[in-house]
Amino acid sequence: MPGFTDIDKAQHPGLRSLISRWFAGRKQVPGRRQRLRAGERVYAVGDIHGCSRQLDALLARIVADPAEGISRRFLVFLGDYVDRGPDSKGVIERLLTPPAGFEATAVRGNHDQTLLDFLVDPAVYGVWREFGGRETLLSYGVTPPLFDQIEDFDRARNELAAALPATHRQFLERLVGGLRIGGYYFTHAGVRPGVALEEQSAEDLMWIREDFLNSRQDFGAVVVHGHTPTPQPVIQRNRIGVDTGAYATGCLTAAVLDGDKCRFISVH
Numbered sequence: 001m002p003g004f005t006d007i008d009k010a011q012h013p014g015l016r017s018l019i020s021r022w023f024a025g026r027k028q029v030p031g032r033r034q035r036l037r038a039g040e041r042v043y044a045v046g047d048i049h050g051c052s053r054q055l056d057a058l059l060a061r062i063v064a065d066p067a068e069g070i071s072r073r074f075l076v077f078l079g080d081y082v083d084r085g086p087d088s089k090g091v092i093e094r095l096l097t098p099p100a101g102f103e104a105t106a107v108r109g110n111h112d113q114t115l116l117d118f119l120v121d122p123a124v125y126g127v128w129r130e131f132g133g134r135e136t137l138l139s140y141g142v143t144p145p146l147f148d149q150i151e152d153f154d155r156a157r158n159e160l161a162a163a164l165p166a167t168h169r170q171f172l173e174r175l176v177g178g179l180r181i182g183g184y185y186f187t188h189a190g191v192r193p194g195v196a197l198e199e200q201s202a203e204d205l206m207w208i209r210e211d212f213l214n215s216r217q218d219f220g221a222v223v224v225h226g227h228t229p230t231p232q233p234v235i236q237r238n239r240i241g242v243d244t245g246a247y248a249t250g251c252l253t254a255a256v257l258d259g260d261k262c263r264f265i266s267v268h
Contacts, residue, residue, distance in 0.1 A: 035183030035222065035260050039071040042181055042257040043102075043265075046078055046233075046242035047109065047226040050085025050135060054252035055094055057267040062254060063099050065265065070258075074181055075102040078226040079109025079188035079206070082139075083132025084247040089139040092168045108175035109188040109227070110206040116172055119164075122157035123150060132247075140164060177205045180221060184257060189227035190239065193217045212239075224255060233264050 036042065043062050048055050067073060075098055082088035098104035115136060118124040125133055125145055134144040137156060140163040145152035178187035178200065185197055190212030192204045197220050204212075209228055219238055229245030233253055240262060246252040253266045 036257060037182060038259070039069065040074070040182065040258075041067065041070045041072070042074040042076060042184065042186075042255075044076045044078055044186055044224045044240075044242055044255045044257065046244060046253050046255075047080040047229070047246065048077070048085070048091050048252065049080055049083055049111070049132070049247040050088040050091055050139065051246040051250075051252060052085075052087040052090035052094060054246050054250065054267050055091055058252050058254055058265065059094075059099060061265050061267060065256070073102045075099070075104040076179060076181075076186045076224075077104070077106040078186060078224070078242060079107045079175070080111045080226060080243075081106075081109065082115055082136045083111040083128075084135055085132075086135060087139055088136040089168070092171055096167055096171060105179050105186075106171070106175050107179065107186060107188050108177055108202075108206060112172055112175060113206055116169075118157060119161055119169075122153035125153040125156065177202050183221050184224050185219065185221040186224045188225060190225045191219050191223055193219070197221060224257075235262060 045058065062075070077095060081091045081095060095106060111132060114124065114128050114133070118128055118133065126148070129144070137144045137160060140160055142156055142159045142163055145156050178185060178197070180197065185191070187205045189204070189206055190208045191197060191200050192208060193211060193215040194217070213228060215238070217238060223239045225239060225241055226243035228241060229243045229248070230241060231249070232244065233255065234241035240255055242253050242255045244251040244253040244266065250268045251266055253264055256263045256265060
């Protein structure tokens with residue numbers, strides 16, 4: 001994927017501790033505007049991709065994060081809960097009951113939408129299998145298609161529809177495209193430059209990459225997103241990227257936003 005560098009920890013001794021120290025730092029989001037009201041804090045969690053163990057560990061860290069003076073805590077999940085990792089089912093089950101004391105919102109990722117598309121049209125598996133559909137099926141106890149035949153795709157679709165709890169399907173169907181809190185806009189992939197936030201297309205919010213990543217425009221809010229994995233989070237004047245490739249690196253990250261400050265919590 002563009003922007004993603006595979007890190008071989010064995011060849012980079014001390015890299016994990018270096019990244020951990022970087023994550024621990026508290027940085028001011030460029031622009032110096034007060035982006036959240038006093039007493040508000042947002043935790044924005046990057047792409048989980050079936051990594052339920054890391055999700056459990058990250059949520060525990062978030063719950064334990066000192067919150068003196070904080071009266072309102074938001075928890076925003078930035079999409080791509082399924083595919084690639086081993087436990088998509090477990091991830092969705094955990095997200096159904098967010099930690100007490102948080103206002104939680106889950107954003108729709110392109111992988112989440114593809115699962116729903118497969119339930120409507122089994123031919124979608126021809127694409128879905130290339131980026132994690134097999135792992136999601138296995139997590140629900142469904143044998144992935146063995147043959148490149150629509151009959152086998154249809155069989156797998158029917159089995160998934162039967163195995164998928166109603167609460168899981170409702171969770172996926174109710175995901176939002178984007179969410180604005182103060183001076184931040186939370187979405188999965190990013191936004192189309194030159195288009196107002198309220199007029200963004202669902203496809204761009206789930207899929208856009210280079211046009212957004214390469215833009216230096218003011219989007220009207222700092223966009224907090226996942227979708228494009230990087231070895232460490234990215235802070236730029238107009239965006240914050242929080243996808244650290246959990247399924248490949250074992251590292252799941254949340255951005256912690258207070259006022260105009262940003263820090264990161266990371267688990268492995």
